[in-house]
Amino acid sequence: MANIGVLIENGAEGIKETHFGVITAARRSSGGVFFAFLLNGDASAAKTALETYGVQKVVGVTAAAADFGVRPELQAAALAAAVKHFGITGLLGLGSPRGRDLLARVAALLDAPLVQDCLNVNLEDGTVVKSHFSGRTTATLRLKGNPMICSLRPNSVEPVPAPATATVESFQFPSADCGRIRVKEVKKSSAGALDLAEASVIITGGRAIGASDNYQMLRECAEALGAGVGASRAAVDAGYAPHSMQVGQTGKTVSPKLYIACGVSGAIQHFAGMKTSKVIVAINSDKDAPIFGKSTYGIIGDMFEVVPILTEVLRKRRRQG
Amino acid sequence: MRIYVCVKHVPDTAAKITVVGGTGFAETCKFIVNPYDEYAVEEAVRLAQKVGQGEVIVVTVGKEAAAASMRAALALGAQRGILVKTDSQFLDSRTTSLALKKAIERDGAPDIILTGKQSVDSEGMQTPYRLAQTLGMPVVSDVVKLTVDGRNAVIEREIEGGGREVVEVGLPCVIGATRGLNEPHYPKLPEILQAKKKEIKLIPIAELGLSPGPSCTEIVKLEATPERGPARILEGSTREKVEQLVSLLMETEKVL
Numbered sequence: 001m002a003n004i005g006v007l008i009e010n011g012a013e014g015i016k017e018t019h020f021g022v023i024t025a026a027r028r029s030s031g032g033v034f035f036a037f038l039l040n041g042d043a044s045a046a047k048t049a050l051e052t053y054g055v056q057k058v059v060g061v062t063a064a065a066a067d068f069g070v071r072p073e074l075q076a077a078a079l080a081a082a083v084k085h086f087g088i089t090g091l092l093g094l095g096s097p098r099g100r101d102l103l104a105r106v107a108a109l110l111d112a113p114l115v116q117d118c119l120n121v122n123l124e125d126g127t128v129v130k131s132h133f134s135g136r137t138t139a140t141l142r143l144k145g146n147p148m149i150c151s152l153r154p155n156s157v158e159p160v161p162a163p164a165t166a167t168v169e170s171f172q173f174p175s176a177d178c179g180r181i182r183v184k185e186v187k188k189s190s191a192g193a194l195d196l197a198e199a200s201v202i203i204t205g206g207r208a209i210g211a212s213d214n215y216q217m218l219r220e221c222a223e224a225l226g227a228g229v230g231a232s233r234a235a236v237d238a239g240y241a242p243h244s245m246q247v248g249q250t251g252k253t254v255s256p257k258l259y260i261a262c263g264v265s266g267a268i269q270h271f272a273g274m275k276t277s278k279v280i281v282a283i284n285s286d287k288d289a290p291i292f293g294k295s296t297y298g299i300i301g302d303m304f305e306v307v308p309i310l311t312e313v314l315r316k317r318r319r320q321g
Numbered sequence: 322m323r324i325y326v327c328v329k330h331v332p333d334t335a336a337k338i339t340v341v342g343g344t345g346f347a348e349t350c351k352f353i354v355n356p357y358d359e360y361a362v363e364e365a366v367r368l369a370q371k372v373g374q375g376e377v378i379v380v381t382v383g384k385e386a387a388a389a390s391m392r393a394a395l396a397l398g399a400q401r402g403i404l405v406k407t408d409s410q411f412l413d414s415r416t417t418s419l420a421l422k423k424a425i426e427r428d429g430a431p432d433i434i435l436t437g438k439q440s441v442d443s444e445g446m447q448t449p450y451r452l453a454q455t456l457g458m459p460v461v462s463d464v465v466k467l468t469v470d471g472r473n474a475v476i477e478r479e480i481e482g483g484g485r486e487v488v489e490v491g492l493p494c495v496i497g498a499t500r501g502l503n504e505p506h507y508p509k510l511p512e513i514l515q516a517k518k519k520e521i522k523l524i525p526i527a528e529l530g531l532s533p534g535p536s537c538t539e540i541v542k543l544e545a546t547p548e549r550g551p552a553r554i555l556e557g558s559t560r561e562k563v564e565q566l567v568s569l570l571m572e573t574e575k576v577l
Contacts, residue, residue, distance in 0.1 A: 072488075073459065097463055097480050104447045104462075108454035111415070113538050116439075116446040132543060134441055136338045137346070140542040180459040181490045184475075189483030196483070201576070225577070243465075243501040244483030249334050249441065250356055250500040258576040268335050275549065279574050281566065282552055291552075297569060298552030299562045309563045314577075317567060 003086060004030040004123060006055070007079065007093035009102050011041020012069065015049050018094055018198045020159030022152045023053040026092040027162060029123030030054075034164070037061050037082055037091075039102070040069055043168045051166040053159065058166050059086065063173035073179025076105030082171045083110065088147050090123035095151035096198060103151050113143035116151045117253065119276065123148055134249055134272030154198040155255045156276065189244060196245065199228030201258045202274075204247055207234035208263025208285070208303060215241060218262065221307050224314035230254070232264045248273035262303040266291025283307070322375040324365045325425050327436035327452070328394050329355040330387035334441055344540045348410060354390045357437025359397070360498040363505040364467060365435050366398035372469070376400050378428065382407060382420045388521055396508035396516035403428060403522045405529065411443055413537040418451035423529040425456075431493050433469070438462045438497035449497035459490050462497030 006026045008015055027034055036055040038046050043060030050058050062068060063078045079102065083091055091106070093099040095117045107114035118128040119138070128150055132139040143150075196202065203225060205218050215229060222229045231241035233248050247254055249269035259277035264270060266282070266289055274280070275294075282295040285302045292298045299306055332338060336350035354362070362379065369375025377399040381387045384407060391402040405420045412420075425431055434456075439446040453460030465485065466477035472492045477485045479499060508516070555562040570577045 100446055101462060104450040105460075107447060108450040111454075113415075114447050115538055117444060127541065130444065131546070132443055133332060133338045133346075134334060134444070135546055137340060137543050138546045139443075139540055139544075141538045142541050143538050145537065180494075181461060181488055183486055183488050185487040186480070187477075187485040187487065189485075195481040198481075242483065244479065246500070258570060258574075272334070275546070279570065279576050280549070280552075281570075292554065293551050294549040295552035296549070296574075297566055298554045299559075299566060300554060301559055301562065305559055306563060309560055310567070313560075313563050313567050317571070 002029060002031040002089050002123065003033050003035065004090045004092065005035035005037055005083065005086070005088040007091060007099065007103065008036055008038045008041065008046065009093060009096065009099045011038040011060070014041070015046055016094070016198065018154040020053050021155060021157040022092055022094050023050070023055065024159050025121050025152055025157040026090070026123070027054045029090060029121065031124070033057055035059060035086060035088065037079060039075060039079065043170060047166050047168055051164050052161050054162040054164045055166050056164050058168045060168070060170040061173070062170065064176055065178050067178065070183035071178045072101065072105065072181055072183070074173070074175070074177065076102055076109055077175060077179070078173030080106045080109045081173050083147055085171065090148045092121060092123070093151050095153045096195065100151050103149055107149045110147065112147050112149050113145045114149040115141055115143060117153050118150050119153055119156045121150050121152065131276070134269070135275045136272070153253065153255050153276070155200055155257065196228045196230055196247070197252045197254050199254070200256050201225050201227035202230050202247070202254055202256045203227050203260040203262065204230035204232060204264055205235055205241070205262050206232040206264030207238055209235055209240055212240045217304070217307055221311040221314070224311050224318065232270055261291055261295070262307060264291055265289050266294065322369065322372045322432045323429055324369055324375060324377045325431045325434045326358070326362050326365045326377060326379050326394070326399060327421050327434065327448070328358040328362065328379050328381050328390060329437070329440045329442070330381060330383045330390035331355045331440055331442040338545070340543050340545055344543050346543065352386065352390060354393050355437050355440045357439060357441070357498055357500070359394070359505045360500065360502045361435035361437055361496070362394045362397045362399060363503045364498060367503065368433070368467070368469060378403065380421055380424055381405065382412060382417050382526070384408065384410065391521055392516050395519045396512045397505060398512070401520040401522070403524065405524050405526050407526050411540060413539070414445040414448045414451055415537050416531065418448055418455055419531050420526055420529055421452050422455040423531065424524060433474070433492055434458070434495045435498060436495070438499045449495050453495040456495070458494050460495040460497065461488055461490055463499050464496050465499060465501035467496060467502065
């Protein structure tokens with residue numbers, strides 16, 4: 001019997017929209033009890049949201065140590081112990097920076113097979129689909145061993161509710177060994193809390209943005225779109241945007257419903273980071289820009305003219321409801 | 322201070338990948354040092370310079386052709402290299418980690434091990450963790466800043482939403498580098514020439530006596546990702562184009 005578990009890695013901050021896609025993907029493979037492991041969070045408070053998506057058992061995972069929240073090694077050890085305790089055969093989590101870090105720690109501890117950043121998973125037959133060579137090829141991998149551990153690229157599976165009734169349990173890891181790593185401080189970005197990799201809409205400015213102040217124009221449009229703001233490598237290299245905003249090969253890999261690229265030429269390395277987006281819109285004044293060859297819709301025009309009109313039209317339509 | 326840097330030889334990020342035989346690819350394309358590993362090499366060299374008595378050793382698990390990328394890493398300032406020779410580009414990351422561990426342990430006691438947070442070919446995102454586990458060391462990945470003070474390291478790592486986490490860890494440890502850690506320099510001609518003379522020790526993987534365990538991942542199919550078609554170019558005045566676009570996104574695509 002396959003007992004599948006989903007990891008909610010940021011228990012203290014609450015469940016994110018992107019978690020429901022992960023839960024949906026995991027649920028399809030669940031033959032036995034469908035678990036959710038909430039790390040360092042309030043399992044009772046999460047129950048209603050989780051059972052809407054089919055979770056049958058919500059387990060709050062903690063350890064005796066007071067500084068559990070800042071001890072990644074202890075968190076991983078507690079999670080690995082819970083996985084063993086509940087006989088989990090497949091563990092799926094969100095491919096967020098935190099999710100990937102924890103799952104890799106758990107896989108290393110359990111010497112279990114792991115595939116990160118999956119685009120789809122089938123834990124029944126142990127196969128997953130993921131990008132290889134920065135999206136130029138797609139690989140189907142088989143995981144051999146137990147438990148199978150995977151992280152899913154945010155937004156790659158559409159969330160579908162499937163109501164169930166869940167019970168709540170807590171799992172307290174007895175060890176007091178805190179590990180060797182301690183988180184001293186968390187520096188939040190001024191750019192806002194919305195993580196680019198998890199945004200369902202993204203608007204990106206390329207080198208043509210010309211100055212860091214000009215991102216304000218994109219931020220205004222992003223507000224009307226409910227979007228995150230990204231940058232191309234060329235814009236980051238030119239010093240117009242921080243690396244944390246970079247989409248592409250050596251930046252973030254994103255998979256939003258809608259990706260709007262403004263003044264981005266469309267290098268293969270940029271596509272590596274956003275080619276699995278559902279709809280790609282290119283706005284560029286150069287009609288020969290490679291990006292027009294691989295997008296859904298194109299507007300040939302100056303972004304400084306197009307974007308403010310886009311913002312205005314979006315605001316107007318939103319007001320009309 | 323003895324610093325090991327694990328480097329992978331990977332196809333260039335812009336190279337065309339041609340799938341061969343359903344699970345492999347034509348290895349005739351241009352290869353480079355895995356970009357994330359390049360940050361690791363640069364950081365190791367700077368760290369060695371800073372502490373004075375430092376040795377930087379590049380360790381690679383790969384085919385014999387990987388020596389070319391190792392030379393590029395040596396040109397950045399590493400002193401010597403160890404190549405664990407395999408017959409395949411793709412190795413399960415469990416096996417890779419074990420091979421790296423054995424090769425490093427045979428050579429000496431590391432004070433710190435640096436590598437990239439992931440490779441750009443198989444995108445496994447786990448070798449630093451497995452390597453650390455087999456060596457019994459702590460690991461911190463997605464690292465954008467590293468400060469070593471005696472036997473202690475203060476590290477900044479990238480987290481969600483463009484934020485950073487400051488973590489403290491004792492040496493020895495494994496570090497997974499990402500973009501932002503440094504800007505690798507372009508090697509000068511003398512550095513490139515010197516690199517040609519530096520030692521690369523070859524160890525066939527069979528000599529390491531690895532005993533691969535039961536759990537792993539294997540590629541069952543590799544296929545070219547279908548290319549997206551050309552954009553539908555919207556016509557009219559700027560305002561007309563934008564109005565059309567918004568209607569398409571809201572009504573046809575339903576993404577807004």
